[in-house]
Amino acid sequence: xxxALRRSLVAYATALALVAIAVAPGAALATFGTPVDLSAxxxxxxxxxxxxxxxxxTTITWALSSGSNDIIQAATRPAGSATFGTPENLSAxxxxxxxxxxxxxxxxxTTITWRRFNAGNYIVQAATRPAGSTTFGTPENLSAxxxxxxxxxxxxxxxxxTTITWRRSNGSNDIIQAATRPAGSATFGAPVDLSAVGGTANSxxxxxSxxxxTTITWRRxxxxxxxxxIIQAATRPAGSATFGAAMDLSVSGQNAASxxxxxxxxxxTTITWYRYDGTHNIIQAATRAAGSATFNAPENLSAxxxxxxxxxxxxxxxxxTTITWQRNGIIQARTRPAGSATFGAVADLSADGWDAYSxxxxxxxxxxTTITWYGSxxxxxxxxxxxxxxxxxxxxxxxDGLGVGSVTSAPAxxxxxxxxxxxxxxxxxxxxxxxxxxxxxxxxxxxxGCTGTLSTCVVTLSAATSVVASFGVAPAGVAGDPVNxxxxxxxxxxxxxxxxxxxxxxxxxxxxxxxTRSSTRAGEMAKxxxxxxxxxxxxxxxxxxxxxxxxxxxxxxxxARKTQSLKMRLVTTFTPTGGTAKSVTRTLVLKKTGSPxxxxxxxxxx
Numbered sequence: 001x002x003x004a005l006r007r008s009l010v011a012y013a014t015a016l017a018l019v020a021i022a023v024a025p026g027a028a029l030a031t032f033g034t035p036v037d038l039s040a041x042x043x044x045x046x047x048x049x050x051x052x053x054x055x056x057x058t059t060i061t062w063a064l065s066s067g068s069n070d071i072i073q074a075a076t077r078p079a080g081s082a083t084f085g086t087p088e089n090l091s092a093x094x095x096x097x098x099x100x101x102x103x104x105x106x107x108x109x110t111t112i113t114w115r116r117f118n119a120g121n122y123i124v125q126a127a128t129r130p131a132g133s134t135t136f137g138t139p140e141n142l143s144a145x146x147x148x149x150x151x152x153x154x155x156x157x158x159x160x161x162t163t164i165t166w167r168r169s170n171g172s173n174d175i176i177q178a179a180t181r182p183a184g185s186a187t188f189g190a191p192v193d194l195s196a197v198g199g200t201a202n203s204x205x206x207x208x209s210x211x212x213x214t215t216i217t218w219r220r221x222x223x224x225x226x227x228x229x230i231i232q233a234a235t236r237p238a239g240s241a242t243f244g245a246a247m248d249l250s251v252s253g254q255n256a257a258s259x260x261x262x263x264x265x266x267x268x269t270t271i272t273w274y275r276y277d278g279t280h281n282i283i284q285a286a287t288r289a290a291g292s293a294t295f296n297a298p299e300n301l302s303a304x305x306x307x308x309x310x311x312x313x314x315x316x317x318x319x320x321t322t323i324t325w326q327r328n329g330i331i332q333a334r335t336r337p338a339g340s341a342t343f344g345a346v347a348d349l350s351a352d353g354w355d356a357y358s359x360x361x362x363x364x365x366x367x368x369t370t371i372t373w374y375g376s377x378x379x380x381x382x383x384x385x386x387x388x389x390x391x392x393x394x395x396x397x398x399x400d401g402l403g404v405g406s407v408t409s410a411p412a413x414x415x416x417x418x419x420x421x422x423x424x425x426x427x428x429x430x431x432x433x434x435x436x437x438x439x440x441x442x443x444x445x446x447x448x449g450c451t452g453t454l455s456t457c458v459v460t461l462s463a464a465t466s467v468v469a470s471f472g473v474a475p476a477g478v479a480g481d482p483v484n485x486x487x488x489x490x491x492x493x494x495x496x497x498x499x500x501x502x503x504x505x506x507x508x509x510x511x512x513x514x515x516t517r518s519s520t521r522a523g524e525m526a527k528x529x530x531x532x533x534x535x536x537x538x539x540x541x542x543x544x545x546x547x548x549x550x551x552x553x554x555x556x557x558x559x560a561r562k563t564q565s566l567k568m569r570l571v572t573t574f575t576p577t578g579g580t581a582k583s584v585t586r587t588l589v590l591k592k593t594g595s596p597x598x599x600x601x602x603x604x605x606x
Contacts, residue, residue, distance in 0.1 A: 036083070036084065038060060038062070038075045038084055038087060039062060039064050039073065039087060040064070040087065042067075043064050043065045043066050043067060044064070044065045045062045045063065045064045045065070045073075046062065046063055047062055047063045047098065047099055047100060048060055048061070048062040049061050049062070049100055049101055049102050050102070051102040051103055051104045051110065052104065053079070053104040053108045053110070054104075054106055054108070055079040055108060056079040056080070057076060057077065057078050057079045057104075057108060058076065058077045058084075059074055059075070059076045059102055059104065059110050059112075059129075060074065060075055060076075060084070060102075061073065061074040061090070061100040061101075061102045061112050062074075062100065063097060063098050063099070063100060063114070064087075066093065068093070069093060069094065069095060069096045069097075069117075070096040070097055070098060071089055071090070071091045071092075071093060071097055072089075072090040072091040072097045072100045072112065072114045072116075073087040073088060073089055073090060074087065074088050074090055074100075074102070074112055074136065075087045075088070076110075076129075076134075085134075088135065088136060090112055090114075090127045090136055090139060091114060091116050091125065091127075091139060092116075092139065095116050095117040095118050096116065096117045097114050097115065097116040097117075097125075098114060098115055098116075099114055099115055099150075099151070099152065100112055100113070100114040101113050101114070101152055101153055101154050102154070103154045103155055103156045103162070104156065105131070105156040105157075105160040105162065106156075106158050106159075106160065107131040107160055108131045108132070109128060109129065109130050109131045109156075109160060109162075110128065110129045110136075111126055111127070111128045111129075111154055111156065111162050111164075111181075112126065112127055112128075112136070112154075113125065113126040113142070113152040113153075113154045113164045114126075114152060115149060115150055115151075115152055115166070116139075118141075118145065119145055120145075121145060121146065121147060121148045121149075122148045122149055122150065123141055123142070123143045123144075123145055123149050124141075124142045124143040124149045124152045124164065124166045124168075125139040125140060125141055125142060126139065126140050126142055126152075126154070126164055126188065127139045127140070128140075128162075128181075140187065140188060142164055142166070142179045142188055142191065143166060143168050143177065143179075143191060144168075144191065147168050147169040147170055147171060148168065148169045149166050149167065149168040149169075149177075150166060150167050150168075150174075150202075151166055151167050151202065151203065151204060152164055152165070152166045153165050153166070153204055153205055153206050154206070155206040155207055155208045155214070156208065157183070157208040157212045157214065158208075158210055158211075158212065159183040159212055160183045160184070161180060161181065161182050161183045161208075161212060161214075162180065162181045162188075163178055163179070163180045163181075163206055163208065163214050163216075163236075164178065164179055164180075164188070164206075165177065165178040165194070165204040165205075165206045165216045166178075166204060167201060167202045167203075167204060167218070168191075170197065172197070172198075173197070173198070173199060173200040173201075173221075174200045174201055174202055175193055175194070175195045175196075175197060175201055176193070176194040176195040176201045176202075176204050176216065176218045176220075177191040177192065177193055177194065178191065178192055178194055178204075178206070178216055178243070179191045179192070180214075180236075192242070192243060194216055194218070194234045194243055194246060195218060195220050195232065195246060196220075196246065199220050199221040199222060199223070200220070200221045201218050201219065201220035201221070201232070202218065202219060203218055203219050203257065203258065203259060204216055204217070204218045205217050205218070205259055205260055205261045206261070207261045207262055207263045207269070208263065209238070209263040209264075209267040209269070210263075210265055210266075210267065211238040211267060212238045212239070213235060213236065213237050213238045213263075213267060214235065214236045214243075215233055215234070215235045215236075215261055215263065215269050215271075215288075216233065216234055216235075216243070216261075217231060217232065217233040217249070217259040217260075217261045217271045218231075218232055218233075218259060219231055219232070219256060219257055219258075219259055219273070220232050220246075222248075222252050223252075227254070227255055228252060228253060228254070228255065229255045229256050229257060230248055230249070230250045230251075230252055230256055231248075231249040231250040231256045231259045231271065231273045231275075232246045232247060232248055232249060233246070233247050233249055233259075233261070233271055233295070234246045234247070235269075235288075247294070247295060249271055249273075249286045249295055249298065250273060250275050250284065250286075250298055251275075251298065254275055254276040254277065254278060255275065255276045256273050256274070256275040256276075256284075257273060257274060257275075258273055258274055258309070258310065258311060259271055259272070259273045260272050260273070260311055260312055260313050261313070262313040262314055262315045262321065263315065264290070264315040264316075264319045264321065265315075265317055265318075265319065266290040266319055267290045267291070268287060268288065268289055268290045268315075268319060268321075269287065269288045269295075270285055270286070270287045270288075270313055270315065270321050270323075270336075271285065271286055271287075271295070271313075272284065272285040272301070272311040272312075272313045272323045273285075273311060274302075274308055274309055274310075274311055274325070275298075277304060279304065279305075280304060280305060280306055280307045280308070281307045281308055281309060282300055282301075282302045282303075282304055282308055283300070283301040283302040283308045283311050283323065283325045283327075284298040284299060284300055284301060285298065285299050285301055285311075285313070285323055285343075286298050286299070287299075287321075287336075299342075299343065301323055301325070301334050301343060301346075302325060302327050302332065302346070303327075303346065306327055306328035307327070307328065308325050308326065308327035308328075308332075309325065309326055309327075310325055310326050310357065310358055310359060311323055311324070311325045312324050312325070312359055312360055312361045313361070314361040314362055314363045314369065315363065316338070316363040316364075316367045316369065316391065316392075317363075317365055317367065317392060317423055318338040318367055318391060318392055318423075318425065319338040319339065320335060320336065320337050320338045320363075320367060320369075320391065321335065321336045321343075322334070322335045322336075322361055322363065322369045322371075322388075323335075323343070323361075324349075324359040324360075324361045324371045325359060326356060326357050326358070326359055326373070329350075329354065329355040329356055329357075329375075330348055330349075330350050330352070330354070330356060331348075331349040331350040331356045331359045331371065331373045331375070331386075332346050332347065332348055332349065333346075333347050333349060333359075333361070333371055334346055334347070335347075335369070335388075338391070338425075349371060349373075349386045350373060350375050350384065351375075354375040354376055354377065355375060355376045356373050356374070356375030356376075356384070357373060357374060357375065358373055358374060359371055359372070359373040360372050360373070364390075365392070365394075365423055366390040366391070366392045366393065366394065366423060367388075367390050367391030367392040367423075368387055368388055368389065368390040368391075369387065369388045370385055370386070370387045370388075371385065371386050371387075372384065372385040372386075373385075390426065391425065391426060392423035392424060392425060392426060393423065393424060393425075393426045393461040393462070393463055393464050393465065394421055394422070394423050394464045394465075395409070395413075395414065395421065395422060395423075395424055395430055395448070395459060395461060395464075395465050395466075395467070396420060396421040396464070396465070396466045396467070397414055397416045397420045397421065397432065397466075397467050397468075397469060398420065398466065398467070398468045398469070399416065399420075399468075399469050399470075399471060400468050400469070400470045400471070401443060401470040401471045401472050402471075402472060402473050403436060403437070403439075403440030403441060403442075403443065403470075403471030403472045403473050403474070404436070404437040404439070404440045404471055405434055405435055405436040405437050405440055405442055405469065405471040406434075406435050406437070407420075407432055407433065407434050407435075407469045408432070408433050408435070409422065409430050409431065409432055409433075410430070410431045410433070411424065411428075411430065413430075414430075414432070416469075424461055425461070426461055426462060426463075427460070427461065427462065428460070428461055429458050429459065429460045429461075430458070430459050430460075430461065431456055431457070431458050431459075432445075432450070432456065432457050432458075432459060432467060432469070433455055433456045434455050434456070434469045434471070435455070436471055436474070437471075439473065439474050440471045440472065440473060440474055441471065441472050441473075441474045441475075441578035441579065442455055442469065442470070442471055442578065443470045443471060443472040443578055444470045445457045445467065445468065445469060445470070446467070446468045446470070447465070447466050447467045447468050448465045448466065448467040450467050453578060454580075455580050472578070474578075475506070483505045483506065483576070483579075484505065484574060484575075484576050484579055484580060484581075484582040485505060486502055486503055486504050486505060486574050486582075486584070487502065487503045487584075488500055488501075488502055488572050488584050488586060489501045489502075489503075490586070490588070491548070493588070493590060495553075495558065495561070495593060496552060496553055496558070497535065497550050497551060497552045497553060498514065498535055498550075498551045498553070498570065498588070498590075499548065499549070499550050499551075500512070500548070500549050500551070500570075500572065501546055501547070501548050501549075502546065502547045502548075502549060502572065502574070503545070503546050503547075504541055504544055504545065504546075504547055504574060505544050505576065506543065506544045506576050506577070507541055507542050507543055507544075507576065507577045508540075508541060508574055508575050508576040508577050508579070509538070509539070509540050509541075509574070509575050510537075510538065510539045510540075510541065510547065510549060510572065510573070510574050511536075511537070511538050511572075511573045511575075512535075512536065512537040512538075512549055512551045512570065512571070512572045512573070513533065513535070513536050513551075513570075513571050514533070514534035514535040514536075514551055514568045514569065514570045514571075514588075515531060515532065515533055515534060515568060515569050515571075516531070516532050516534050516557075516566045516567060516568040516569075517531050517532075517567075532554075532556060532557065532560070533554055533556075533557070534553060534554065534557040534566060534568045534590070535551035535552055535553045535554065535557065535570075536551065536552075536554075537549050537550060537551040537552065549572070551570070553590075557590075561590055561591075561592055561593050562592065562593050563592070564592060565589055565590060565591045565592055566589070566590040567587070567588075567589050568587070568588050568589070568590060569585055569586070569587055570585070570586045570587075570588055571583050571584070571585050572584045572585075572586075
């Protein structure tokens with residue numbers, strides 16, 4: 001099946017290769033520069049891994065054969081720089097080190113983990129470059145000596161807490177272990193066992209949600225049977241120091257392998273794997289909804305009848321989850337849209353007749369999903385990729401002018417000040433609210449369809465949009481949004497008008513409207529309409545003080561008073577220059593023509 005996902009990008013390749021793509025949302029098409037050498041010549045280097053910090057600093061790590069043994073190295077391109085620095089040796093010489101992994105915290109602290117041969121067996125080690133530092137610290141031993149450890153994986157929470165997981169032999173079988181460096185700490189805690197003894201476990205993967213909840217998944221031999229591997233997972237809830245008991249995700253009875261895990265911004269966690277159904281391997285997935293403690297029953301994603309392998313999973317900022325795999329040499333994918341409980345139809349990405357393998361998937365902040373793989377075109381293997389349309393658009397706010405103020409959004413996301421841009425669903429409406437600081441006033445909007453001086457504007461997003469909120473210096477004596485406390489005093493009622501006196505705090509505009517709703521069916525006027533405009537008045541004032549407003553009665557209102565009294569609402573609205581409108585409402589009775597003389601009433605405070 002060919003879908004809109006297909007947009008094949010053919011890249012030059014002379015050998016089998018695998019490319020993992022990171023999407024830069026909203027960026028213009030970029031040209032890649034000339035390749036630069038990072039590892040030194042004269043020694044073979046392999047297993048590169050890359051991570052980028054929130055400030056743009058990029059760290060690449062790899063394993064290098066130095067002639068006598070393999071060591072772990074890393075090079076970093078600092079934020080704002082065009083070049084990578086000199087490679088730094090992380091693992092000590094004298095023992096081979098392999099399979100580095102790297103992760104960066106929100107503050108820029110970077111942790112690299114690997115396995116190294118030490119005193120007769122392999123152990124897991126890690127080194128960290130603290131935020132603001134230019135060098136990595138001394139390697140720290142994480143796994144205990146005396147038993148080989150493999151497959152280290154690392155993830156960092158939003159608060160900087162770092163968790164590393166691996167598998168280690170306890171003498172009888174391999175078990176999954178993990179160690180955590182809490183936020184603000186300089187060292188990792190003691191390893192904890194996650195999988196139960198009595199059955200070998202391997203292939204650990206780890207992911208951390210925005211609130212710090214950490215989930216590790218793996219495959220484990222169940223009941224000692226060589227043909228009964230199951231997928232398990234354990235979670236350390238947000239704020240907790242310990243992992244819960246291991247949960248079985250796949251059904252016992254047939255082999256399951258290659259678990260992968262991803263967590264959405266709301267904490268919903270999805271784990272995918274492949275499992276033998278008695279005839280073929282199929283792709284399955286289980287999800288733990290946001291706020292839930294358990295995973296749902298496994299869902300079959302690939303069709304039966306042919307083998308499927310290599311599942312990969314990624315979650316967008318809006319919660320849309322995409323799983324990709326290869327089935328009978330074709331790359332396929334299914335997506336569960338944001339807010340949905342089920343995955344959509346299978347999409348074929350690679351061309352029929354090609355042998356395609358090793359898919360990788362990544363989602364940009366705009367929701368565009370890119371999947372890449374390598375496949376044969378009949379002559380050789382090439383790299384291909386396919387991308388979906390963006391589902392989110394970025395709304396950016398700029399503050400302008402000599403004044404000071406902030407802008408917030410509903411739905412939440414923008415708080416400018418600190419956060420002046422966020423992604424929202426394409427087609428959605430976002431309300432921006434400008435709030436002036438003391439001594440300033442909000443003086444207007446521009447861009448994104450926003451105009452005028454009201455404190456709010458509504459933006460409907462169809463693409464990336466920019467809005468400017470302008471703030472000016474407030475007139476003397478005015479702090480923030482101009483003061484809008486005023487009084488209304490009724491002076492007199494006559495056959496032709498209603499006269500009131502306002503005591504206003506400053507310059508602005510006054511609008512006064514009187515309306516009535518008939519309480520009886522008497523009179524031709526009441527039969528035709530139950531609501532009627534009694535009077536209207538408008539006035540612009542240049543300064544603070546007392547102002548007299550004459551609200552003149554309409555001809556229909558004067559006619560109605562000849563046969564009945566009118567109970568009316570008199571709404572007086574004052575909008576200070578550069579400020580927010582406010583209204584004062586009075587209820588009055590206009591008696592039939594010839595009624596007694598007008599009465600004075602007490603002032604009303606707005």
